[in-house]
Structures are given as structure tokens and as C-alpha cells.
Amino acid sequence: MPAEPFWWYRPGGAVSALLEPAALIYGLISSRRMARAAEYTSTLPVICVGNFTAGGAGKTPASAMIVRRLIEMGLRPAILTRGYGGRERGPHWVRAATGDVSGDTAETVGDEPLLHAAIAPTIVARDRVTGARCIEAADRFDVIIMDDGLQNPALGKSLSIAVVDGRRGVGNGRVIPAGPLRAPLSRQIGQVDAVLFNGAPDAGVKALFERQLGESRILYGKLVPKPGPTLAPGEKVVAFAGIGHPERFFDTVRNLGCQIAEAVAFPDHHAFSSEDARRLVSLAARHGAPLVTTEKDHVRMVGNSALEGLAAGVVPIGVEMQLEEVSAASLIELVRAAVARRSCQ
Secondary structure (H helix, E strand, O other): OOOOOHHHHOOOOHHHHHOHHHHHHHHHHHHHHHHOOOOEOOOOOEEEEEOOEOOOOOHHHHHHHHHHHHHHOOOOEEEEEOOOOOOOOOOEEOOOOEOOEOOOOHHHHOHHHHHHHOOOOEEEOOOHHHHHHHHHHHOOOOEEEEEOOOOOOOEOOOEEEEEEEOOOOOOOOOEOOOOOEOOOHHHHHOOOOEEEEEOOOOHHHHHHHHHHHOHHHEEEEEEEEOOOOOOOOOOEEEEEEOOOOHHHHHHHHHHOOOEEEEEEEOOOOOOOOHHHHHHHHHHHHHHOOOEEEEHHHHHOOOOOHHHHHHHHHEEEEOEEEEEOHHHHHHHHHHHHHHHHHHHHO
């Protein structure tokens, strides 16, 4: 996926204005698509976790957090994902590597499904209806978590949560290609039951969503590092990331007390090459510093013989979504209501 234009997150701009006619057409098409009735309603409740914009907002860790909450509630969730970046069209149950048994790779199923499969059973399906039917047929799950698909009307949703980057909000408020929105915001807000801010939002953006959804439907969280490899305070590192918003990861590294000797940003879902590996290893040697990256970037290297050396030498830093106490209680209430509604139908 190409790097997002920097001007998506700046007000106005000549390029954005020139692209506005194309954005109007894109917005009209996406709005009509979203207005279609669901093709299929699952026998299980479907909780969709998506975002309004292209690029990273923290959707993957938010999905993982909700899955863990469901498990704590005694439910048995299955994760349904498109498998962006992988060649597998599905339906395909992701095989996580265990011990000496190798599993799927990012090349086959994409990076996010590999992260999800470490938490709960995960199925990749480009056709979400077919994926939902496979989950139902397994006859061992209580709820489906659909990672992404907020704008896809094919599968009916019991609860839709949009994750919004608190710092970046909805950018310049324009639709692709003039801005980051996947569809006009007015159309998208009408499709969600709640918004989860990843990080403290701008007062204006917060007020916008509160007016549309009400204060009780606004959740607040932040990404925090997972327990894992310890980096010494003040340690110098070379950090790299190929996610939607690499700067967020670089901030995480700094918040751990590390000094970033060099930061290297790649496009979202970047497929690392042997040349990338040589460049990164060379940078680490030049600075006399270890390489650090995200969990999502690290899983894209595993199973690739050309990247074995890089994968073995890099320190992956994982993050998880942490909700404020009031928001955690609100989320559980929303989930329970969605599950109860579906059970009564």
C-alpha cells in the first residue's frame, strides 16, 4: 500500500482542492454502496471494528482488546478478516506457528491475521458472508469479530465501532483521493454505534462525534507497550515501521526511554525485500544500535528465507489498547446489548 499523502492531514491545500471532483465521485459511489441492505444476517452476533479513514488508526490492537474482553466475559469469539496483503482468498482458517510446527505466513494470509490468530481462532475470507457461514458451521463460537469492513454492507452487523486516531482525527475531512476518508463522514457516522478514540482527541473532533452519537457512545483508550523485551532507558536504537502511521510507533519507542538514532518509515503493509534488510542491518551497524520494529512488521518477515537474518536480529515491540475505566464499562455494556439482541432474534 503506497504511503499516504502528507497533505491528507493538513487543512486546505491546492492538491486536495484539485482532487475534490474525483473525491465527490468516489464519495458518491461509496455512499451508495454503504446504503445497500445487508446481503446476509449471521446467526451469530457480528461486532465490526473499523475506521473512517484509510491508514492506521489502531484498529488491529482495538480488535484484539475487544476479543480479550469477550473471552473474559465467557464468550467464544472467532475473528473474521479480509487478510489484506496476503494471497489467500479464503475461507481459510489461519494456522498459527506452534513449537516446531510452521504455520501460515504474511505472504499467504497477511500480517494482521497472524497477530489475531495468536489470540483467537481467525478466518481469512475476502467474501465476508462466506467467512461468517464457515464460522457458524464450526458450531463452537458465540460471536464474530469482524476486523475492518465498516463500509462493506454484505454482512449485517450487530455492533459497529469505529477507531479514530486522536491526534490525526479525520484529517482534512475530505474523501479519497482528496483526503483520507473512505466515504463522506456524514454517511459513515450513521453506520456506527460507537467511536473509540486512540489517544486524546482534538476538542473539535471530540465535540463533532459527541453531537452525532452522544457522550455515552464515545470511548477513550490509548496504545501502551506490551510486556516484552526490555530496552534499557537511554538505549540508542534504529527504529523502523511499515504501518499506517509510523510516527506513532516512533513515539512509543521514545516513551520507553530510548534514543532513536535513526527512524525509517515504510508504507503500510510494506513487503520487506532483501535490499531493505541489508539497508537496515547496515544502519544498525553504523550506529552501533539494535533494530526495533512493530509486531506487525516483524510477522511479515517470519517465514521468508531472505529475511531470516533480519527477523532474528530485530526486537519487536508490541502494543495493546488500554481503555479508560469508564470506557471499559461502556464497551462491555454495548457488547452485552448487541449479543442479547442477536440472541433474541
